[in-house]
Amino acid sequence: MEFRSGWGLWTIEGIPVDEQIVMKPETQTIEQIDKEQNQDVRAIRINRFGWPRYIKESGAVCRDERKNEIEGTLEALFRCRDGSQRLVVTCPTGRVFALGVPGEVKTCEQSQHWLAGGKNFRVLART
Amino acid sequence: MQATIERIEKHAKIIQSGEHESVRPGQPWEFSAACEPGDGCWQGDLGIEIVEAVPAGYVEVVNPTEDDRQLVPGNTEGSKHCLDSLSGVKMYRPEEWDEESLRGPCLVLTEERKVLHPTHGPVTVPAGLTILCRYQREWDKELVKERRTRD
Numbered sequence: 001m002e003f004r005s006g007w008g009l010w011t012i013e014g015i016p017v018d019e020q021i022v023m024k025p026e027t028q029t030i031e032q033i034d035k036e037q038n039q040d041v042r043a044i045r046i047n048r049f050g051w052p053r054y055i056k057e058s059g060a061v062c063r064d065e066r067k068n069e070i071e072g073t074l075e076a077l078f079r080c081r082d083g084s085q086r087l088v089v090t091c092p093t094g095r096v097f098a099l100g101v102p103g104e105v106k107t108c109e110q111s112q113h114w115l116a117g118g119k120n121f122r123v124l125a126r127t
Numbered sequence: 128m129q130a131t132i133e134r135i136e137k138h139a140k141i142i143q144s145g146e147h148e149s150v151r152p153g154q155p156w157e158f159s160a161a162c163e164p165g166d167g168c169w170q171g172d173l174g175i176e177i178v179e180a181v182p183a184g185y186v187e188v189v190n191p192t193e194d195d196r197q198l199v200p201g202n203t204e205g206s207k208h209c210l211d212s213l214s215g216v217k218m219y220r221p222e223e224w225d226e227e228s229l230r231g232p233c234l235v236l237t238e239e240r241k242v243l244h245p246t247h248g249p250v251t252v253p254a255g256l257t258i259l260c261r262y263q264r265e266w267d268k269e270l271v272k273e274r275r276t277r278d
Contacts, residue, residue: 039274043267052132062131071169072150074138076131088135091171093152093246094143096136100266115263117229121167121176125156127248 012048015040025049030058034081051086051098060086064107071126075108077101087111092126157251167261171247173199173208173231174261181233181257185219188232198260200226204245208260210234211241215254227268231260 002008010022020027021041025048033049036042046054054060055078063085065076075089078098085105086098101111113120141147156168158177167176188195191213199206210216215238221230234240235257242250252258 040271043271052136056132065131072147073142074135076135088132090135090139090142092142092150092154092248093171094139096139099263100270102266116174117261117264119261121174121261122165124158124162124166124168126169127154127156127171127244127250 012044015044017041017044021045021048030054034058052088052096055080055086055088055098066108068108070123073126075111077105077108077111079103085111087115152248153246154248155251156248158253158256160253162256168250169263170208170242170244170250171205172263173242173244174263175242175250175252176259176261178233178257178259181219181235182230182259184222185233186222188218188220191216191218195232198232198242199262200224200228200231208242208244208247211243211249214238214240216240227272229262229264231262233257233259 001011010017010019012022021044025045028045028049033042033045033054036045058081060078060080063077063079065074067074071092073090073092075087078086078088080086083103085101085103087101087108088096088098090096099111099115101114105111105114142150142152145151158166158168162177164177164179167174195218196210196213197206198208198210215236217235217237219233219235221228224231236252236254239254240252242252
């Protein structure tokens, strides 16, 4: 949003951010992201930067990985430097998702259990 | 960890290109007659579980409308998990149902129905089954909610 006076405001989902995050998110550095104190903005920064790239470049540690035989997909659980965790999964649509899971989760299986609301049915397929 | 991520990204590209041996984008799937309560599948982030009966705390949706075909609340493309038709469907919902719920509609089917989605493969559910919709938890949303409560 820009006013006639030249003053402007950049926001994503109602959260004020800067121009770089909106227009050139790929130019952010890991240091910029990790120094971000506002957690809402930090989340936006990483989403715009791309979780797989952030995990690759930030030194996140892989805690567990597996081939999900039922769903025919690959998944891996990463712990980031700030202690947050992401389950990175392929989806049957061919996309990669990095799903947040709590810190106490230690394996891909536990991550899936948490994501399913702690109530696991017998998963026969995923489309 | 770089190698792991790269393997995952490569795997996703193989799926995307249609070259994966068993996973195809948009591939349909159907519950067989042998499926029983406790069996289920995921269509993206919508879990479809066969149940014995409508859970306690659910109320019938009387005269459901076309809007009720959508099984996930919200206006995003991702939330467009929709029944192909309401014919042969008795629909129940939790008394309180919103974007924070982990359980959604429960459907008693007297006719075969399909759950459709713009990007995920359709799921066919045979007549005679009762299915319960479940939603994937979202850690990021839970963190935002926690922060808002703290503020």
